[in-house]
Amino acid sequence: MKKTEYSFCQQAVIFAIIILISKFVANLLPIPVPSSVVGMILLFIALCTGVVKLEQVEGLSNSLSKIITFLFVPSGISLVNSLDLMASYGLQIVFVILVATLALLFVTGWSGALLLKLRQAKKFQLSDLIPSKQTQANKGDVRL
Structure with missing residues (x-):
């Protein structure tokens, strides 16, 4: 089976859709749950059920994982x-x-x-x- 290459934009659109859905779901929940947590759960469910294939998000996920320490800088500034x-x-x-x-x-x-x-x-x-x-x-x- 040929492995399909997905562009950065296609992967970003998938993540954007999941983020939008997670923000909507987080607002509907009776308890305060961060939309990022809801998004991770939704992405996990989508990957497990095959709605989203790993190849569709793997490239952007790897890129974000490489710069994850940089993404914590705003939290550190807020703490200060x-x-x-x-x-x-x-x-x-x-x-x-x-x-x-x-x-x-x-x-x-x-x-x-x-x-x-x-x-x-x-x-x-x-x-x-x-x-x-x-x-x-x-x-x-x-x-x-």
């Missing part, structure tokens, strides 16, 4: 502009960060242990959850 807020609520902010980090570690460890138990019980393979490029390319091709 909020030093008075940090001075007032610094201890509470550190506490929330610690609790959130511990919760994330706990949930990640628990889900990893659960996946290992299920895998050892042969109820599923990890490849069932994450389709690889090779399995997508060789769906009808069985090799031993």
